[in-house]
Amino acid sequence: NAGVMQNPRHLVRRRGQEARLRCSPMKGHSHVYWYRQLPEEGLKFMVYLQKENIIDESGMPKERFSAEFPKEGPSILRIQQVVRGDSAAYFCASSPSSTNYGYTFGSGTRLTVV
Amino acid sequence: GQQVMQIPQYQHVQEGEDFTTYCNSSTTLSNIQWYKQRPGGHPVFLIQLVKSGEVKKQKRLTFQFGEAKKNSSLHITATQTTDVGTYFCAAMNSGGSNYKLTFGKGTLLTVNP
Numbered sequence: 001n002a003g004v005m006q007n008p009r010h011l012v013r014r015r016g017q018e019a020r021l022r023c024s025p026m027k028g029h030s031h032v033y034w035y036r037q038l039p040e041e042g043l044k045f046m047v048y049l050q051k052e053n054i055i056d057e058s059g060m061p062k063e064r065f066s067a068e069f070p071k072e073g074p075s076i077l078r079i080q081q082v083v084r085g086d087s088a089a090y091f092c093a094s095s096p097s098s099t100n101y102g103y104t105f106g107s108g109t110r111l112t113v114v
Numbered sequence: 115g116q117q118v119m120q121i122p123q124y125q126h127v128q129e130g131e132d133f134t135t136y137c138n139s140s141t142t143l144s145n146i147q148w149y150k151q152r153p154g155g156h157p158v159f160l161i162q163l164v165k166s167g168e169v170k171k172q173k174r175l176t177f178q179f180g181e182a183k184k185n186s187s188l189h190i191t192a193t194q195t196t197d198v199g200t201y202f203c204a205a206m207n208s209g210g211s212n213y214k215l216t217f218g219k220g221t222l223l224t225v226n227p
Contacts, residue, residue, distance in 0.1 A: 033215075042120075042202060042219040043157065056214065091156060102147055102159030103215065 002027070004094050005074075006106035013082045013113050021077040021109045025094030032075045033103065034060075034067060037089045046090075049075060082113045118205045120218030128226050133190040135221035137203035144206045146179055146186045147215065152199040160188075195225050 005024040013019050025032050030050055035043040045059040049069035060067065069075040079086055089110050093103035119138045127133055137146065145164045149157040161170055163179035163186060170177045176189045190197055200220040206213070
């Protein structure tokens with residue numbers, strides 16, 4: 001059981017470039033969540049997806065950020081035209097159901113914008 | 115939106131001392147979960163509490179859910195250096211968007227050997 005796989009582990013982007021973060025949920029998990037964590041901060045909800053559907057994107061900035069979870073392949077969190085303030089750890093989590101289950105988190109992608 | 119307050123923000127103890135972190139919400143919660151994140155690591159699920167007044171134990175860890183389902187605590191007895199990390203509570207709201215976990219800011223525990 002490979003767990004939640006995120007890649008890359010570390011990503012460095014120059015201001016204005018695009019960042020693509022990938023997440024493959026645990027086998028059997030159809031619910032995917034993305035969270036952002038700043039140093040010494042808690043985890044902030046960004047978006048909740050099921051296969052081919054965005055269920056709740058209320059925590060995601062309206063501009064430059066998008067997420068998808070296609071029928072085949074991993075979930076992608078895409079940040080266009082990155083700025084320094086986007087530097088953070090981005091964690092993906094999955095669960096087999098939307099309620100009453102703990103989340104399994106991936107190892108995260110540490111994004112640094114220079 | 116849903117807010118979860120967690121205290122203290124930091125706690126430094128000598129190995130062998132006890133440790134407690136508290137989590138409070140202004141609204142009734144469907145359930146509450148606890149996670150541990152080691153420095154440089156990712157959050158790891160510890161436990162979920164669902165019932166009013168529920169108490170669960172995992173070895174030296176004791177988790178409680180308040181009678182009103184608005185607060186929770188995690189108590190570690192006789193801390194060890196392996197307990198170092200940040201402990202987060204995460205609340206799932208009752209009603210509405212009851213799939214969304216809202217995390218507290220966490221309590222960073224450091225243990226002096």
